[in-house]
Amino acid sequence: MKAVQFHGHGGHDVIQYDEVPEQPPGPDEVRFRVKAAALNHLDVWTRRGMPGIDLEMPHTPGSDAAGVVVDVGENVERFEQNDRVAVSAGVACGRCEFCRDGEESMCVRYQIIGEHRPGVHAEYATVPADNLVPVPEGVDWEVAGSASLVFQTAWRMLVSRADLSPTDSVLVLGASGGVGHAAVQIAHHVGGEVYATASSEEKLGYAADCGADHVIDYTEKNYAEEIRSLTGKRGVDVVVDHVAGESWSDSLGSLAKGGKLVTCGATAGGQPHTDVNRIFWNQLSVLGSTMATPGEVDDALSLVWDGTFEPRVREVVPMSEAARGHRMLEDREGFGKVVLKPDSEL
CATH class of the missing domain: 3.40.50.720 (NAD(P)-binding Rossmann-like Domain)
Structure with missing residues (x-):
């Protein structure tokens, strides 16, 4: 499969659209076919490099994506094949004092998909089932793939x-x-x-x-x-x-x-x-403030799914042109989100 990858920290020249091995889901994970993803400034900062975050290279970025489930791990009960899903990128440990108090975004081991761990700017992505939310029928993929993080x-x-x-x-x-x-x-x-x-x-x-x-x-x-x-x-x-x-x-x-x-x-x-x-x-x-709790994610996205809120899309860009999308964010071109689509979905 194809994936956007950083081959080091730096400028746009470190971004490539590479052939990478497919990753089957672990027991608590879900693998889905990406229909649409979105760029965030977090992707730009991750590409440039941030103090205290030592990434294994090459690194696949991306904290926002939505698509269709193709496979689930043996412990997963919330999702099954062909479900429509979107990523919620905050990963909490579930064990520390803040997680036990329902404040997962304050977790002492908190990580963000695409920043601290491999992201979802790829044809297929594998993430923990807890990091997916259902997407209702009728919600456009560009909306579903660009709403969650912001x-x-x-x-x-x-x-x-x-x-x-x-x-x-x-x-x-x-x-x-x-x-x-x-x-x-x-x-x-x-x-x-x-x-x-x-x-x-x-x-x-x-x-x-x-x-x-x-x-x-x-x-x-x-x-x-x-x-x-x-x-x-x-x-x-x-x-x-x-x-x-x-x-x-x-x-x-x-x-x-x-x-x-x-x-x-x-x-x-x-x-x-x-x-x-x-x-x-x-x-x-x-x-x-950092990210949100699962309950806050549900509250916010329910108002996206019903059309109350709308992620404005400035342009849809092929994943193979991810560098152009990064440039748009850095140059402050346009209003709203830059959406990436796998070239195979265009």
């Missing part, structure tokens, strides 16, 4: 960690990206006033279409100043920041007293300047 992440950030209420106002940074456009939809669904930043008129239009009430071009305006102006100097109740870097201070500056900044990543840099005085004086909360 919608579960945004759901936990806003609903569980920030405890968003219908009276809260929310600022979402980078609304054109995967997590960003999912967060806009979730915030709009809960019912709060939604503000969103993006870098072009086209992207701002898409953000508004996803539910943003106010859009801000961060390349033309300081978004913290704009938030203060739009809210009568009050600020917003929640900021979704997966960017960090130089924007971190402006994110804190956009919050109302008692506000919450929730973060799941740092695409612009993980060592930002922090205004501690502002945090304690305004009694702000800074909340970290």
Whole structure:
């Protein structure tokens, strides 16, 4: 079978579409034929290399995919041949204090498929049965293969960690990206006033279409100043920041007293300047968030399957052109998700 592989850490030249051995499922695993997969910034970071993660090369990336079950391990009872499934990429040990308390995404041995272990950007993929969710008939493969990682992440950030209420106002940074456009939809669904930043008129239009009430071009305006102006100097109740870097201070500056900044990543840099005085004086909360629990995954994806939420697809790319997909993410081209399909499915 064919699979996308990194033959080392580096630029786009390390990405190949190789012939690899097929992997039969273990006792607790499921093997499925991939119908559609999706790229995330996590794939870019994994390709470049991250401190503390030593991967065996070549490495198959990919945390998002959906397809049809072809084989199951002897202990698997939840799935059978021809079932429609999608990947939920967080792997927990099931034994530590956090897993036993129902907080699997805080597991002390937590891993993510495609980052810490082989991923699913391939014609066929084999994963633990616990890392699959059923996909109803009628859900497009492009939707099923691109929703899980970003919608579960945004759901936990806003609903569980920030405890968003219908009276809260929310600022979402980078609304054109995967997590960003999912967060806009979730915030709009809960019912709060939604503000969103993006870098072009086209992207701002898409953000508004996803539910943003106010859009801000961060390349033309300081978004913290704009938030203060739009809210009568009050600020917003929640900021979704997966960017960090130089924007971190402006994110804190956009919050109302008692506000919450929730973060799941740092695409612009993980060592930002922090205004501690502002945090304690305004009694702000800074909340970290990673992936989601199985129950949160079910809650978020049920609203994707019924059409309430929609992963916007900017382009469908053959897996053999995965390098082009990586380039699109890095160059911030377009709005929403880049979907990969095995060349055999095109």
